[in-house]
Amino acid sequence: MNRRDALRSFSIAIGATAVPYLRPRYEYLDLPLDDQDILNHIERLRGEPKASSAIRVERGGPRLFVNGKEEYPLLAGSSGLIHTIRSFKASGIKFFHPLISLENGWVGPGKYDWDSVDRYFATLLSIVPDAFFLPRLHLYAPSWWKDAHPEELVQYGLAVDKTQYKMGRMTIDSGFDWNCVFDAYAASLASDVWKSEMGEALRDYLRHFEESPLRSRIIGYHLSGAMTAEWHHTGSRYLPDYSKPMQRVAGPVPSAEARMRTTSGLLRDPERERDIIEFYRKFHENTADTVLHFARIMKEETQRNLITGVFFCYVLENVCIQEAGHLVPEKILNSDDIDYLASPYTYQHSNVPGNPRWESDVVDDAGNWLGRARGVGGDGGYRTLLESLRRHKKLFISEMDPSTYLEPEKTTEGGSGFSTVEGTLRILRRDLAQVFANGNGGWLFEFGHVPTFKANKGWYDDAPMIQEIRRWSELGQKTRSKLDTRSVAEIAAVYDVKSFLATQHWKAEEPWKGFGISISDFFNHWIVNSQARTLHRIGSPVDFLYRFDLTSIDASRYKLFFMPNLFHLTSEEAKHLKAILRGSGATVVWLYAPGYITPERFDLAQMEGLTGFTFKRIDEPGPMMIDCKIDEPELKFFRQFGVKKEHFPRFAVTGDDPSVHPLGQWADKGGIAFAWREYEGFKSFYVGTGPVPVEILRLLAAESGVHLWSSKPDNIRATRDAAMIVASDHGERLLRFPQPLAPAEGGVPAKEHELQMDFGDVRVFVKK
Secondary structure, eight states: OOHHHHHHHHHHHHTTOOOOOOOOOOGGGTOOOOHHHHHHHHHTTTTSOOOOEEEEEETTEEEEEETTEEEOOEEEEETTHHHHHHHHHHTTOOEEEOEEEHHHHEEETTEEOOHHHHHHHHHHHHHOTTOEEOOEEEOOOOHHHHHHOGGGBOOBSSOOOGGGSSOOOOBOTTOOBGGGGTOSSOBOTTOHHHHHHHHHHHHHHHHHHHSSGGGGTBOEEEEEOSBTTTTBOTTGGGOBOOSHHHHHHHOSOOOHHHHHOOTBTTBOOHHHHHHHHHHHHHHHHHHHHHHHHHHHHHHHHTTTOSEEEEEOOOOTTOTTHHHHOOOOOHHHHHOTTOOEEEEEOOOOOOOSTTOOTTOOEEEOTTOOEEEEOSSTTOOOOOSSOHHHHHHTTOEEEEEEOOOOTTOOOTTSSOOTTTTSHHHHHHHHHHHHHHHHHHTOEEEEEEOTTSTTSSOOSOTTOSHHHHHHHHHHHHHHHHHGGGSOOOOOOSEEEEEOGGGGGGBOOGGGGTTOTTTSSSSOOHIIIIIIIIHHHHHTTSSSOEEEEEGGGOOTTHHHHOSEEEESOOOBOOHHHHHHHHHHHTTOOOEEEEESOTTOBOSSSBOHHHHHHHHSOOEEEEOSOEEEEEEEEEEETTEEEEEEEEEEEEESOEEEEOSOOTTOEEEEEETTTOOEEEEEEEETTEEEEEESSOOOOHHHHHHHHHHTTOOOSBSSSOEEEEETTEEEEEOSSSEEEEEEEEEEEEETTSOOOEEEEEEEEOTTOEEEEEOO
């Protein structure tokens, strides 16, 4: 289970038992118990100027400015920040991310009391007097409100686990209740009553702190809500939302049976299931509208002088994707009310038989090692599309939350090797170096004080980790402002999340045999998530972006395009995409059914016009497995790749066109499933399934003229003036950079570096 699942397990254990709210205790900090003495730590700020913050795009990417000065965007948060803020300060961090629950201060209709929040901030300042804060505000309706408005609550299509309804409280030192992020007894995200009254509570909170001396230390706000506080729809496991508010917004809501069933196997037929596709579009659009409703309030009440961020725009590892996914991201990306987006990085678990659940090695059903997600040597891949966020002027903040050797429970998310000091340091080094090399931000987040876990102290609160974090904090503070953070990738991975509106429901794969995780679907797990493991190991930087971000400039910028899930396109979208690629000279790799689903019907002609191949649709279920035979001077690759489970429809390339070059066939009955051809000025590859092994991707990259930065299939992250490598195996490798870079720890700049590395070693290089 991931750390959110672990918290959920704790919630089930306590069931619906009432747990009283516990006010913070300060004796262990040697602090006075008198509230006024505590609050004096706020009063001493009086006279300091109000803080301001902004995200500005300069020198190639979004950057954080606080009080007019660029700051390295490295923050820290905790399940027990009172306990851990001192060690984070020792780690060189000065921006902190406390959890604040507005439901505690919303005490009655139109009545608010923020005294407990004042005391919490004052306590933090008593420990670290020069701290700055980016609070996470949780927007959950209090129990009294839910009891008073039963018609405004989420209604479900499936029976709800009784332990997940009216759950007991599980509080941390800020008074935040962890169970509110899981409780299915919740306001509907479509409820105008909740949005209006929750908005008034948010306004009162913001006005309180805009008038408080604390305004000199608050640099912005992170707005959270719904399941796991990440704006995944509340109770997604139980198929929301049949409430009257959602019926008004997105109705009529299809039956649970209709939502879970597709009439064409892996795909929804627009001619027969248009009402379901349209419901899901409105359902997800409502989530984006709800987020923006609160973001506008935040901007209005702070006179647009502070940054606002949310968890949103997840693409990879998007849980319960049809119910909880962020499948209408454009409004968020285009909004001036959102300055940054955040997400935890990959949680993908191992599907290798016999591996413990915290391991994260991933293989396909032919035994090809695709890569490792977390842990030593893992790619730590992001779940958002970083290049897209950069283009929309949003700073990305990676939530880095690996458990460490201080946490004895092996049910957590450190990944392979986290239980040793050296293993933990390698993992932290990878996470922090990735933030540095990618030009984005990050916050460390630890759960050592949640009752589910056993560390009973901050996961990163030990001398070796403090020194490691401080090293990267100081490097970022010293050099980030001097570095050009623009993209240098020659490979683009391009996604279209609206395809998930018209593909098989995530529950269809239940019980998810061979996945290593639950609550996912075929396309999300294999074509998106597992495929990412190999994309990260090509040995050259890869840009991840949405299909709607592509422009004509990209045709000359990228040499290799990888198109995992561009299944659902309008005719105009298909024409625009083809116009970009025409004459580009690029290599384009299409997976499964590009452009096959239109708003009106399945359209094989559109798929053929986009790719340049003619196809036969195969409706007999069969394994999604390709017998591949590539015979090239650089590579002998004679094996299968794909998935054994039988699905339909599948597609086979047909015809006797001599310009079509077969590279593989369906493993059960033949039919060309992997081929390439020259087409309208670009090289078109069709692959009927995935995930495609890294050996094939590296071959395609090399033949496309992509500059491979490493001679091995290593994880490479880079911007114009910085690069990171994570070794994928033991041995020598040659790094070849486009410009001279020097080791971050000191050394001579050079275009080429010969390295001897062990699996999981991390090295960083910068422009001097």
